[in-house]
Amino acid sequence: LYALNTWLGLLLHELLAKEKPIIVPEKTEEINEGSCVTIPCAYKKLKDETCTLLWFKDPKYDDVSKMFIGTIVYSNIEERPQSPAYSSRVEYITDATSLKQQKHQNDHWIKCDLRITDLQKTDSGNYGFRVINSEKFMSETLTLTVTDNPCKVHTEPSELKNPLQESEEFTVRCSTFGSCNFHPEWLIYTSGQKQEWMSSSSLTEHYSQQLSSSLFLFLDAPKETKATVSSENVKEGDSVTLSCTSTGRPDVSFKWFKKEKTEKAQQMSDLTLISVKPEDSGEYYCEAENKHGAKESNIIQIDKVSQCNLWSALKISEGDKLALKCLVQKSNPTVYKFTWYKNSQVQSETSETFIISKVTAEDKGSYQCRADNGIKTATSDDLWVSVMRKYYIICSTLYYLCVPSTNKCLVLYILTKTCINILLYCTKCDALLNFSFSVLTDSPRNIKIKGVASVKVGTPLTLTCSADSDPPPHMYTWKHKPGLSSVPLSMETGQLNIKKMTIQHAGQYTCDVTNTIGTGSHTIKVDVLYALKNVSVSSKGEQTFGSELTLTCEAHSKPAPSSYEWKKRFNGQLKTVGHEQILHFYFLEITDSGQYVCIAHNSIGKTESPSVEIKVKCEYSFLLVTHFNAPNINIVHNMTIFTQWNWKLSVYLTCSADAYPPATDYKWFKQGDKTKVVSQQQNFTVWPQNPGMYYCTAANAIGKSRSEHIMLFIGSEYEMAFIK
Template sequence: MYCVAGVVAQDGWAVNYNSKSVCTLKGSALSMECTYTPPSNHSVQKAFWTKELVTSGSEPPDLSDDPEYRGRVQYLGDEHRDCSLRFKNVTETDQSKYYFIFITNQPGGKYQGAGGVDLSVTDLQVEVPERVIAGDNVTLTCKTTCSLTVRPTFTWYRNGSSLSSSTDQLHLQPVSSDNKDRYHCAVLGQNSPEVTLNVRYGPKNISVSISPSGKIVEGSSVTLTCSSDANPPVQNYTWLKGTSLVAEGETYTMKNISSVDSGEYKCRSSNEHGQKLSEALTLNVLHPPKSVSVSISPSGEIVEGSSVNLTCSSDGNPPVEYNWFKGTSIVGKGETYTMKNISSVDSGQYKCRSSNEHGEKLSEALNLNVLYPPKNISVSISPSGEIMEGSSLNLTCSSDANPPVQNYTWFKGASLVAEGETYTMKNISSVDSGQYKCRSSNEHGEKVSEALTLNVLYPPKNISVSVSPYGEIMEGRSVTLTCSSDANPPVEYNWIKGTSSVGKGETYTMKNISSVDRGEYNCRSSNKHGEKLSEALTLNVLYLQVEVPERVIEGDEVTLTCKTTCSLTVTPTFTWYRNGSSLSSSTDQLHLHSVSSDNKDRYNCAVLGQNSPEVTLNVRYGPKSVSVSISPSGEIVEGRSVTLTCSSDANPPVQNYTWFKGASSVGKGETYTMNNISSVDSGEYKCRSSNEHGQKLSEALTLNVLYPPKNISVSVSPSGKIVEGSSVTLTCSSDSVSPVEYHWFKGTSSVAKGETYTMKKISSVNRGEYKCRSSNKHGEKLSEALTLNVLYPPRNVRATSIRAPDSKSETLTCSSDANPPVQNYNWFKEGGSSPVGSGHSYMALQSGSYYCVAQNEHGSQKSAAVTVKVNPNNILVVVTGVVVGLGVVVAGAVFFYCRHVRKSKQQHLARVGDLDY
């Protein structure tokens, strides 16, 4: 049982608290001073302080043993009289009543001082006036929530630096709106929180911003925003353009802005303490040109040779550029376009294009009409072409003039023949031939055309024939026939004996005339407009002639006979000549034995000093010397045209040509043309020529048709599966008669040249489509693609762990690169030699490090290990997986149920379903 004592108990117990209440600063130290008196026959065995006023028999807790006070309280008293307690680093939770207790060595000797000490803990704080206006004198007061037990000394700080004031008040005079200083006070080494002054002031630092920034183009939207420094914040914003109120509010938005919105804008901001106007913001609205117009100087008529200025004006921001157009052609730049010494070619429509970076506009057309005297005068004739006698024609005069020509005058030579734009001549004759000119004039001058020559054409007329010398014509003499006629254009002369043409030209001379020359001769005079035949002129010649059999065939016996045109009165002696040499025969006949086709000899006879004309034998024979030529010569390329020509010596000339390719007849005629020739036309060609006396075959001509590669194919060796590390050769073949070059491509990239392309120690990067390009000088062709599929064992094998968001298990997944795809996945736990699972995915039920081994028919590879931590809480996990390999798909699902029993510390695993991968 505790005895609660006051200052003095009746039985001699006493506890005296020097102060019933104590006020101190949070974080400071203090002492609670106390004295006590035990009874004289008692010895104090324990003295301590507590927060509990105890009336029961249980012992209250010692403050020094309380964890919240341990190290912060110290009992300073003794076992006789002093019971003071020392506090350090006082906190707000220390605010309470504290009691002193002492216990003696006698039964019932437990005593607690009544009333205790009431401890109050206070903060320092700086009191600031509720309303501070810029320019005011302000007093700050350092306050506590209770009266400190000791009289304090105050220290003031501004921005961490101490001030001279040492009282509980700090006087500031006057305060500025820029006052952002931090103030606090300190007492007994304890600091108050810092405060700043909320100084109220009217608007200042007012500014205007524009959004979007940059150039402002007509039609866009612009927002002006006003900002200013004020306390309290600005209450009213007013917008002015010049001196006019245009809007209110912190922002002023102008939608679909136009050039009329350009100008200076200001913002006026105000609060209860005043107002201020911003600096002006200049709004420059950019817009494309408009109101484009063109003027001309000087005005009035424009005469060729004068100067003219065209001036363009328009409204645009930024300033515009000017371009001048005549029709659709650009002719100048600049505000003014000057044409000096203007000419008729400058007539036309002119426009000015005004443009800046925001657009352009074209002016209305200005029509420029340049006046000038006639020029470019010309004369035309209709109908055009040749002018025939008896036809009608029109001469038309045309000229370029402005205003148009008023007078046309026609001249032949120097003589005036007509007036008017057109001069018509009907039933024209040769006397109308000559030079014609046209003179055209207007009010600005005149000009004469170049001369037009009129040439009237007509067929021959007035044709006549004469002979020189005139009289009896003896064989061996010379005779000249002359023809004359009138015609335009000049004529051609042809001489005709009977129905045969015998000569050309104005004169026809026969030297050493013979009997064969006797007969009727006509002259035919002709030009392209007609012809005319002269009257016949009869020529009678006295002569000798050698008579030859009508038909001579190679190998025949032939007799030549010497005849005269009349019977001689005496018996003549005949002399025969071959190629000018006399022969032994002296009769009127010459006998030739077995004549040859090569007989080209000339024969004649002579009687009484007169020689007959020479004759040659027309020996008939079958074809010989048959040959074939080709055109064009040189290389023969597929697709072109080729002509074979057959020639041979035969009399009469060959009547039939037959063409053979090998033993097959392919055509007839002297020429055989093959259009769009192809390789199938290559081969040996012969020509067989024949006439009535026989036939003969030519030597063979070999035709070699060149063509670009075709039938291109690619093969691979060895065939079958291609495994990484082996050697593969691709071979290209094509049909071509010209040497070819081979290029190999993988995709679109060139990889090799030559008929074969060998890849030693092939790898997966060599997989893909390969093509071969075969080319010669006549073209090229690309093969079909050959796909190379390189097989290789697994690599880049990687195991990954995935934990489902709502699951405490981990699923392992194995991935790899392989061809063919991996057939088997096996899972191992490090340290073990046997697989713990198979398949693409595996659910780990135990913590540890796992790795997978991927395998196909070409090998296997092991992944790096993955560490798994499995939480043994209750889990229901479903794992599904799909593995694709060698064209087989196998799907499986594994279901596990795991229960953790806490009380027994045991785990039970029940497999409710199992289907291996």
């Protein structure tokens, strides 16, 4: 291994002395063939800055592409790939080195050594390092000369007089011209370029310390010739490298072809196309050749997409038709997608042509198209479309008067509605003239009102009126229909402001815009949204037992009610009984009696109606008398027959009635010679000393009913009866 150990010290010394951005020793070095060499290098870089790094052999600046070209020995980017001849023999050695002597803390010196192994005589040349970041730098070059190696093996015969055929046997002898400290070995290349090392068994050492050996070899014509490309997707402006490989003995030379035309003949296997242009598209192949024959490679297809251009007439007037076409000069494959932009905003059109049937002032702006063929997208330049307005032309008599003292002209012309003074410069004072003059002018048009069309009650409203007008407007007037009077506004803003909207503010708003030529107007509708109001319940039908009754919920709101809810007050609480606008009772029962409310909903809120009471009218259907023996209620409840030994216990009676309206008048009677009222309460206690037959009555506003009688404390036994 041969290394330039002292170069790095010289490099650092030179770096500190001259502050160069890249340091590569500018000198000439001779290295033996088959050895290895390390070229020292260092470059200055800022923190967090991405760099493109390239080592060149024989770099040369190309004025057309504005790039350095040459054999790329090392590269850290795919766009400029490494030459295959160096792919297995080059090592890039780097680390971040901070020098104490550097003046700026943000600067870092980075090691960029290049090591090449198994040097060939073809490696001779000038080597330079290229750094591309925010700036571009190229180092000085080191000249490397690869010399003959004294221990290099030589073969006998050096060449064959007659070509050998495949599988033909021959003998070749290798030897060295000088003394060597190691034994020669045979390196056999098989057809697959696989290396096999074999030690010679017939090694003999001569007095001259020369070495020799013999081995059988097989030589053949080029085989397995293959062409490859550094990038499958080639884009216009990119650089691409075509590489050719082949097997054969002796070594082969290469030629590159494009469509049966020789593109370049060279011994190297690489063909580099810098800054691909449309004419570079096509089919490429290489040919490998030696004394025994030639072999062509496979075909490499290079396709590209051209930049697209926009083509359209620029003189567009209001009402005209505008057609923009995205022209793609060449594309392989075919463009499958077009995207259109106006003022950097994506448009809905996706075809090759962008059409506006009737141009308006709003269509002016910057237009751009983008073409996509699946490999690359290309974007056109911006095209500015100006929309010229169409004016009304008013012709009038114009009076031209020259004022010599000021060398100015006073021009008066009369329009149909007003007089305008125009002051012009004149080059010569002549007599009073009059002539016809065409005035390009227009009344307000394209009037727009900007503002919300729906607003909640109690919130503010702002409407802004604008128009295209030449001459400019001098007055704006707002009108409301119905109900509100006209509201004049300042001509600077044309803005209507209402701080707090009410229901009465809903309706149509018209903006009148006036200039010296005429008046134009525009109208919009404004809805005022408010919560439900005046929610009420109406009924239809009789409120009697068994009849049909309908309750309807009515409400006024903007927007209209979206849902309804019915609730019934039950035991002091509201219970939901329906969700439609109408609550229908097909057969009224007593249990339907109560207070009902309706709740109406819309997007603003909800409102509850006043309660409506339903009173189901009916006569008594039955009365129930129950009695209990007190104070042992459980025992009384568990017994069905009383015997005389328990006559000392009193009986508690309750008169229970089920009716609506509720019973308000209760009476207890004891039946005898003279039936009399014994109590006017709902509950009554009978003691054993007052035996007899008892019954009760209950009355309400509808009528009165009587229960069946019950006998108490009569005879030896009796039954407790439930009277209905």
